[in-house]
Amino acid sequence: MPLEVDSAKPIDALAEVPDAGLPDALVNDLHPLLREGEVLLGAATSDMLVTGDFGDACLVITDRRLLALGTATSRLAKVLELPMAEITALERRRFRGCGLLEAHTRSGAITVAWFTRAHQAGFDKAAELARSLLGPPPASHLDKAPSPSGRRSDGPDGDLQVCARCGKSISPKVGVCTECLDSRRLMGRLMGRARPYLLPMSVGLLLMLLMAAIEMTQPLLTKVLIDRVIPDGDLRLFVWIVVAMVAVHSSSSLFSGIRAYLMGWLSQRVTHDMRTQLYAHVQGLSLDFFDQRQTGWMMDRISNDTNNLQRFLSEGFQDFIRDVTTLVIIVSIMFAMNVSLTLVTLLPAPFLVLLTRRFVRRIQPLYRTAWRKRAQMSAHLASVIPGVRVVKAFAQERREIERFAASSRDYMNAHVRTSRKLATFSPLMHFTTSLGFVLVWSYGGWQVISGEAVTLGTLVAFISYLWRFYGPLNSLSKFSTSAQRALTSAQRIFKVLDSEPSVRDPADGREMPAIRGAVAFREVSFSYEADVPVLEGLSFEVDSGEMIGLVGPSGAGKSTTINLLCRFYDVSAGSIEIDGVDIRSVTLASLRRQIGVVLQEPFLFHGTIAENIAYGQPDATHQEIIEAARAANAHDFIVRFPDGYDTLTGERGQRLSGGERQRISIARAILKDPRILILDEATSSVDTQTEAVIQEAIARLVRGRTTFAIAHRLSTLRNADRLIVLDEGVIAELGTHEELLAKQGGMFRRLVDIETRSDPTAAIGA
Numbered sequence: 001m002p003l004e005v006d007s008a009k010p011i012d013a014l015a016e017v018p019d020a021g022l023p024d025a026l027v028n029d030l031h032p033l034l035r036e037g038e039v040l041l042g043a044a045t046s047d048m049l050v051t052g053d054f055g056d057a058c059l060v061i062t063d064r065r066l067l068a069l070g071t072a073t074s075r076l077a078k079v080l081e082l083p084m085a086e087i088t089a090l091e092r093r094r095f096r097g098c099g100l101l102e103a104h105t106r107s108g109a110i111t112v113a114w115f116t117r118a119h120q121a122g123f124d125k126a127a128e129l130a131r132s133l134l135g136p137p138p139a140s141h142l143d144k145a146p147s148p149s150g151r152r153s154d155g156p157d158g159d160l161q162v163c164a165r166c167g168k169s170i171s172p173k174v175g176v177c178t179e180c181l182d183s184r185r186l187m188g189r190l191m192g193r194a195r196p197y198l199l200p201m202s203v204g205l206l207l208m209l210l211m212a213a214i215e216m217t218q219p220l221l222t223k224v225l226i227d228r229v230i231p232d233g234d235l236r237l238f239v240w241i242v243v244a245m246v247a248v249h250s251s252s253s254l255f256s257g258i259r260a261y262l263m264g265w266l267s268q269r270v271t272h273d274m275r276t277q278l279y280a281h282v283q284g285l286s287l288d289f290f291d292q293r294q295t296g297w298m299m300d301r302i303s304n305d306t307n308n309l310q311r312f313l314s315e316g317f318q319d320f321i322r323d324v325t326t327l328v329i330i331v332s333i334m335f336a337m338n339v340s341l342t343l344v345t346l347l348p349a350p351f352l353v354l355l356t357r358r359f360v361r362r363i364q365p366l367y368r369t370a371w372r373k374r375a376q377m378s379a380h381l382a383s384v385i386p387g388v389r390v391v392k393a394f395a396q397e398r399r400e401i402e403r404f405a406a407s408s409r410d411y412m413n414a415h416v417r418t419s420r421k422l423a424t425f426s427p428l429m430h431f432t433t434s435l436g437f438v439l440v441w442s443y444g445g446w447q448v449i450s451g452e453a454v455t456l457g458t459l460v461a462f463i464s465y466l467w468r469f470y471g472p473l474n475s476l477s478k479f480s481t482s483a484q485r486a487l488t489s490a491q492r493i494f495k496v497l498d499s500e501p502s503v504r505d506p507a508d509g510r511e512m513p514a515i516r517g518a519v520a521f522r523e524v525s526f527s528y529e530a531d532v533p534v535l536e537g538l539s540f541e542v543d544s545g546e547m548i549g550l551v552g553p554s555g556a557g558k559s560t561t562i563n564l565l566c567r568f569y570d571v572s573a574g575s576i577e578i579d580g581v582d583i584r585s586v587t588l589a590s591l592r593r594q595i596g597v598v599l600q601e602p603f604l605f606h607g608t609i610a611e612n613i614a615y616g617q618p619d620a621t622h623q624e625i626i627e628a629a630r631a632a633n634a635h636d637f638i639v640r641f642p643d644g645y646d647t648l649t650g651e652r653g654q655r656l657s658g659g660e661r662q663r664i665s666i667a668r669a670i671l672k673d674p675r676i677l678i679l680d681e682a683t684s685s686v687d688t689q690t691e692a693v694i695q696e697a698i699a700r701l702v703r704g705r706t707t708f709a710i711a712h713r714l715s716t717l718r719n720a721d722r723l724i725v726l727d728e729g730v731i732a733e734l735g736t737h738e739e740l741l742a743k744q745g746g747m748f749r750r751l752v753d754i755e756t757r758s759d760p761t762a763a764i765g766a
Contacts, residue, residue: 039063041133044126046070048098048114050079059101059113059123061130066103068112080112084133092127101127186487189494190309194270200262207259208318212325214252216333219464221245227457267313275306278493286503287568288528299382301496305489312486320479323472330465338454341462344443345469348436352429352473359425360480366421367484370414377407386652433470440466503570505587512590515675516579517544517706519565523574526564534560535729538574547707549717549737551748552726558710561726562678565708566595578676596674598698600681602665604653609638610645612653612664616672624671632667632697634660659694666697677702679709714752723748 034040039062046057049070057070066087068080082103089104101113101123115123194201221241229238279302282289290298334342384391384400391400440462447454519542526535535557542548550558563569564576567583575582583591596616604612613628614620620628625645629635637660641647653661669677679698695716702709711717718737725733725740725748732747733740740748 033060033067033069034062035064038065042126042129044113044115044119044122046113046115046119046123048116050111050114057113059126061126061133063133066112066130080110082110082112084130087130087134089134090127090130092123099123186490186494190313190487190490193274194266194313197266197269200266204259204262204266204318205321207255207262208322209325211252211255211259212322212329214248214255215468216326216329216465218245218248219461219468220333221248222464223455223457223461225457226460227455263313263318267310270313271306271310274309274493275302278302278306278496281497281499284501285499286501287563288502289499301492305493308486308489309493312482316479316482316486319475320483323475323479326468326472327476330469334462334465337458337461341440341444341447341454341458344439345436345462345466347439348432349473352432355425355428355432356476359421363418363421363425364484366414366418370411370418371485371488373407373411373414377404377411380404380407389654429474433474436470437463437466503567503588506585510586512581512583512586512594513579515594517546517675518542518579519676519706520577520580521561521574522577524564524571524576525573526560526569526571528569533729535564538729538731540724540731540734542706542708544579544706545704546721547702547709547719549720549723550708550710550726551714551717551723551751552732553751555728556726557729558726559680562597562680562708562710565676566597566678567591594675595678596669596672596676597678597680598662598665598669598701602653602661604649604656604661604664606649606651608643608646608648609641609664612649613645613667613671615668620671625667628667628671629664631670631700632663633693634663634667634697637663662694663697666694666701670701675705677705677707679707679711681710714748714755725751 041061041063043058043060046059047055049055049057050068055070057068060067060069064084066080066082066084068082070079082105086105087103088106091102091104091109093100093102098114098116099120100111100115102109103112104110113123221244225238225241228234229241282298282302331342331346334345380403384404391397440459444454444459444462446452448456448459521538521540524535524538525533527533538557538561550561552558560569564571565583567576567588570584575584577583578591605615610622610625613625617624622645626635629638629645638645638647647655649655649661649664653664656664679702699719709717709720717723720737722734722736723740724731725746727747733743740746741752743749
C-alpha cells in the first residue's frame, strides 16, 4: 500500500500517520534522505529491486524527486535519484506476474521500480500521485497491458506473496515470512509428528534428567573431599567418595549412550516420516504447483529442510531441554549452599541475556541473507549442471565459472559479514563470563580468608558449578539461531504439506470404465492466469479410433488442449468427455492409466533400458518388453549395446541419442497399450532418417487407438483423419488434410507455405 502524507505536514509527522504501512526502520531511513524544505508526498513498498531481482525496495515520491531505495539485506539504501523536473512522463507496464514503472526523460527511459502483482495496487496509486505533479501524459506513454507472451524476458518469474502480519515480501526461494514465524504453533506441530514415538521420547527425557542430576553431584563430592576428607584424614570416607565419583561418571556415560541412541533414532525416524510424507504429498499435487517452482526449490525442501529438522530434533532441541534443566538444578543447588555467593555468581547473567538478545536481533538478518545467497547458488547449480552439454557446445565454461564464482562470492561475503558480528560477540561473551569467575573468586576468596560462612570446598564447588552454568547459558544464546533455521524449514515443509492439488479425484471415487476412445470438447475455456485466456469456447468431437492432428502457431493452445485431456489441469469453463463421461467425475489414476503420451523431449529415468520401457507396466515380462521394443523399432539398436536391455541410460537418458530415447519412449507407450494416444511433437527433434524409422513405429502404435498428434513438420500429419487448426485459443479451421490444403488463404495453407519455403524437402502434396 502506498504511504500518503499530506503535503502540508512536516516530515516529523510521518511516523504519526496511522496507516503508513511502512516499517519503523524504513521511516527512520527516510529522514536523512530529505533535503531542507523538501516535502514527502508518498511512498510504495515493493518486493523487487530496480534490477529486477528479489529484495525489499521502496519508491519514495517527494515534491522534487523520485527516490528508489532497495537492498537484498536488512537496510535500505538509495540506488536511484531522479529530479521531477527531468521527468516528462511515467509509464506503468504490467506483465504476467509482475510489472515495472518507467520514467521517461529527455535522455531516454529509466526503470524506477519493479513490483509483483501483490504490490500492483500500491504502485498504481504511486504512479497516479507522481503523474499529478507532471501533468497529463503524452498518448505514447499510456499504461501498457501485458504483451501476448505475458512475461518480460528479463523480469523474474511468478508472483511473490506479502506477509499479512508485517507487510514484508516473501521470496519464493524462502516461501515463508521469516519475520513472523508462529514459533509456538510450529513447535507444537513439529512435536506432533513425534507423537507415535511418545514412549522412546519419554525414556530419553527421563535419562536426560537423570544425567543432569547425577552430573550435578560431582561438585558436591569435591566439596566434601576438600572440607571433610582431607582435613580429617578420613580414609574410609575418601574411598567412598572415590567410588561415588566412579559411579557418577560411569552411570552418566551409560545413560548418555542410551539416550543418544534413542533420541538419534527418534529424530531420524520422525525426519524419515516427514520426508516420505512430503515426497508422497508432492507427487499428488497438480502441475500448476510445479509450474511455479524450480526443481532446486523442491529438492531443497525434501533434502535440506528435512536435514535441518533432523539436526534440530537430534541436537538443538535436546540440548535446549538439557541446558534449561541444568541451569535450574545448578541455581537451586547454589542457593541452597550460599545465597550471597549465588547472587554474586548471577551478576553477569542479566548482561549476558541482554547482550545475547541484542546480538540475535542483529545477526538474524545476516543469517537470512546468507541463506538466500546459498539458495541462489544452489539454484544456479541446479540450472547449469543439467545443461552442461549446452555450456560446452557454446564454449561458455569460463562464463559459467565466473557466474558461479560471483554467486559463491556473494555467499562468502554474506558469511563474512556474519563472522564479523560473531567476532565481536564471542570475545565479549568470553570477557563477561571470565568477569563472572573473577567476581566469584574475589568475593568467595575474601569470605574464605576472613573466616566467613564460605569454606574452601564451597568455593571450589561454586567454581565448578560456574563452569557448568556458563556453558548451558552460552549454548542457550545460540539456540535461537538454530531454532529460527529449523522453524523456517518446518514452516516451508508444512506450507508444501498444506498445499492442496487444484486437480483432484471426485468425492465418490468413481473409476473410469474401459475407454473406447470417443472424445468431446464442449465449450472449453481455460487460462493459466485469470486475465490471460489460452482457450476460449473450444468445441469438437472425435470418434473412437480417429487420428486428430493439432496445428497452429506457437502459443495457439495445442499443448494446453492435450494437458486438459490428460487432466493435468481442469477446464475453467465447459467440459471434456470421453465416451460420454465427464473426465472430472472419475479418478485421475483410472483415467491416466488408459492414456499414453509420447513427448517431444522424452524423459528417461536413470536406470536400465528395460526399466524405462516397463515404467508404465512394472509387472511386464521380459518378453513383453522385447515385443514392445520391436514394435517401436528399438530392439535392433538395444541389442547392439554390450549389456542389451540392462544398459544404463544415464541421467535423463544422456547416454542415448535423441532418436533412441524417442523410440524407447514409444516402446513405453506401446507396452502400456493405451486407448487414447497423445503424440506431442514426437519427431520434431530428430533427423529425417530417424524420423522415418520413428514414423513407422508410430504407425503401428496408433492403429486402432484414438490419437491426438501435434507435429512440427506438417507433412507428418498427412495420414491424420482430420486436422484442427488453432489460433489464439479458438478453432480457426477444421477438416481433412486435403480440404484444408485446398483452402487458398487459409491458415493451414499459410503454415504449409511457410514451412515449404523454409524447408523445401518438407513440401506437402495434395
